[in-house]
Amino acid sequence: MISETATVSPVHRTLAAELPRRIGRQVTVQGWLHRRRTLKSVVFLVLRDRSGLAQAVFTGPEAMSVADGHPEETVLQITGTATANPQAPGGVEVTSPTVAALSGPAAPPPFDLYRPSVPATLPTILDHAPIALRHPLLRAPHAISAASVAGFRTTLDTLGFTEIHTPKVVASATESGANVFAIDWFGSPAYLAQSPQFFKQAMVGVFERVYETGPVFRAEPHDTARHLAQYTSLDAELGFVTDHREVMAVLREVLAGMTATVGRQAGEACALLDVELPAVPERIPEIHFAEAQELLAAHTGEDPRGEPDLAPAHERWLSQWALREHGSEFLFVTGYPMAKRPFYTHPEPGRPEYSNSFDLLFRGLELVTGGQRLHRHEDYLAALAARGESPEPYAGYLAAFRHGMPPHGGFALGLERWTTRLTGADNVRRATLFPRDLHRLTP
Amino acid sequence: MISETATVSPVHRTLAAELPRRIGRQVTVQGWLHRRRTLKSVVFLVLRDRSGLAQAVFTGPEAMSVADGHPEETVLQITGTATANPQAPGGVEVTSPTVAALSGPAAPPPFDLYRPSVPATLPTILDHAPIALRHPLLRAPHAISAASVAGFRTTLDTLGFTEIHTPKVVASATESGANVFAIDWFGSPAYLAQSPQFFKQAMVGVFERVYETGPVFRAEPHDTARHLAQYTSLDAELGFVTDHREVMAVLREVLAGMTATVGRQAGEACALLDVELPAVPERIPEIHFAEAQELLAAHTGEDPRGEPDLAPAHERWLSQWALREHGSEFLFVTGYPMAKRPFYTHPEPGRPEYSNSFDLLFRGLELVTGGQRLHRHEDYLAALAARGESPEPYAGYLAAFRHGMPPHGGFALGLERWTTRLTGADNVRRATLFPRDLHRLTP
Structure with missing residues (x-):
């Protein structure tokens, strides 16, 4: 029986x-x-x-x-x-x-999969992703992605982090009012989460060190080679930091772990794509936003001082500079003006127009954003008031801070963007199995 | 500088x-x-x-x-x-x-966090999750969840699987017309994905063996202790199988890996919750659906023969029976009638009213569903025709099968349900950090 x-x-x-x-x-x-x-x-x-x-x-x-x-x-x-x-x-x-x-006779693929190069345009590849991705050159970035995420998790596991799974549907579009997708939630309005920011901060109160690797959603009206409407965000957050520097030190370990795991687990994919893995310096060079602007003013013939952010061309210049001066493909730019950072950003002590935040530039592009967050309830209220925002929609978020939260910070790294940079791809969609964007909802 | x-x-x-x-x-x-x-x-x-x-x-x-x-x-x-x-x-x-x-003076928590037991009802806990989860008894299930997912991934990594990240927004509500959440996608209708089923099958064509650990969405109108509108699905799919037995063998390894990892990484949480980890037998006992019905008819005083599914009471009885007769807390029930399985299910050779599918019962409840899938294009067309469905909405899904797909199968395990069973919790919401359901969209 x-x-x-x-x-x-x-x-x-x-x-x-x-x-x-x-x-x-x-x-x-x-x-x-x-x-x-x-x-x-x-x-x-x-x-x-x-x-x-x-x-x-x-x-x-x-x-x-x-x-x-x-x-x-x-x-x-x-x-x-x-x-x-x-x-x-x-x-x-x-x-x-x-x-x-073992199968029926196969219909001809949309293009020859056996050719050493890919004889198809990106739209053809995306339209026929389930078959196109079988081409070794098109499959390879996804092997690199998988190894990257494995390296991210293993590194953080070793550092005492706990993995979390948080809601992708939220009641209010808090982090930024624009660019959210609306959902009908049993007849009530709701939104796809743009990031696990609030949840991961709250969970610092429970596990101190947490990470999540999951989808986030941006209703980006931009049709560019860099924008996706869904991407995989590698998020980490840790408590009991002194300032953003400890977050940067954890990020350095994560990058080293990701790179090493890619080399170990996706070596063939790297060889196929001629990927040169970056060396992650023991100490990634670091420059303050204000000093970066001085440098740009002195050397580029432009004067960006007074601007609250870096232009893409300036990010590229600074990346080149870090490579030339410090032999590093990575560069931390710290201290971004508060005006351009989210309200939960911790200001820089003594220079409150700047922040304890950072971007990590990698091969000319911003790859990671992070920083220290506010951790006192009254600081949140003041920050929202300063921006003319009511604390009411943030009530659930703010609650945790009324009950004791340590100084903390974290970062978010876009997986597809990382893989794109690593493989030198011309479009982030080549590092995304089934991209979702302004125009694409299938396959 | x-x-x-x-x-x-x-x-x-x-x-x-x-x-x-x-x-x-x-x-x-x-x-x-x-x-x-x-x-x-x-x-x-x-x-x-x-x-x-x-x-x-x-x-x-x-x-x-x-x-x-x-x-x-x-x-x-x-x-x-x-x-x-x-x-x-x-x-x-x-x-x-x-x-x-290091923080401001904390406001009093919603209930005393230092008491050995939890002096609060579930709604209070859920309303104040960011603070309530700090209680060691309420935090513990989530440490067990994290270890479980780690064990899932490590086991599959060892078996040559590749991790994938697939869209959570889809153009049509294919797998089941009901219970989907509608989204406004740049002005077009779209839906939250109920499972990565179609994507993971397509990716068998690329990587042969794939897994995903991510959110899935069910617009469940049921307000029960078992239903969530978002949960974490642990999905695996593998090609070049002979039938569903090889899928079951992989699942057995996964369960052993998850249990071992929970013991190793979340031992304290288990001790705190008096969790007794199940022994995963080298061979999990297995009974065919038809034989299970015979057994129930012979021993329970009821006669379920002719029914296309097992009643919850019958699942409990079979679980007890497996424990008594085989000393196993796990039981595979195989061969479920095709009438109750999705259209992509592979029928049982020689008995086409039954299927090459299975449920895994664990401590009285269905924990995992899986099976062998159809892999020939013509079989899909026939299966849809037999159900009176048009192949048109499935065009993107079916494309992969026109281009050569191997015999394959897979399974899906609900993380929160697993943790709930393991910890003996009375409600799946105790194994979910921030549950989403019919009535709950915050915090």
């Missing part, structure tokens, strides 16, 4: 990457027919599996005819002998093979 | 749990004032930090008066000497202390 669950494996599958270790033995490989090459007296079938490519060689009219009948992208199982051949991918191929189809 | 980032730690903080290793030395502890006890000639301040409790002892009128001035939940920094005392928590206390407040 009852049986027990076992790992049922009627065939022992050998992955393509394992073939060199099985030379001389009978093997079964399974994968997508990546490329079929029919010559006069031989048919080569190259299978693609998650580990790489495996070539099988069919000779003789009957075997050749069977092999020739499968369109590319059909899922096949091939059994034969693993045989050394220096010309084959990985130095080994499957000889005397028999083949069976 | 430029300085470099360092780990700025003006004080070296000692965590409560580290105190026993620093006896005789000067220490600084930081945390929330968990409990203040004022006796005739001594004031005890017990601080709570992320590692546990630390007691400081103030004697003499002046010190006592200072210590007595801080309301509970105020964030304090206490410096003094770590001194052995068998009566103190952890066998050590801080003597000759000085104290400084």
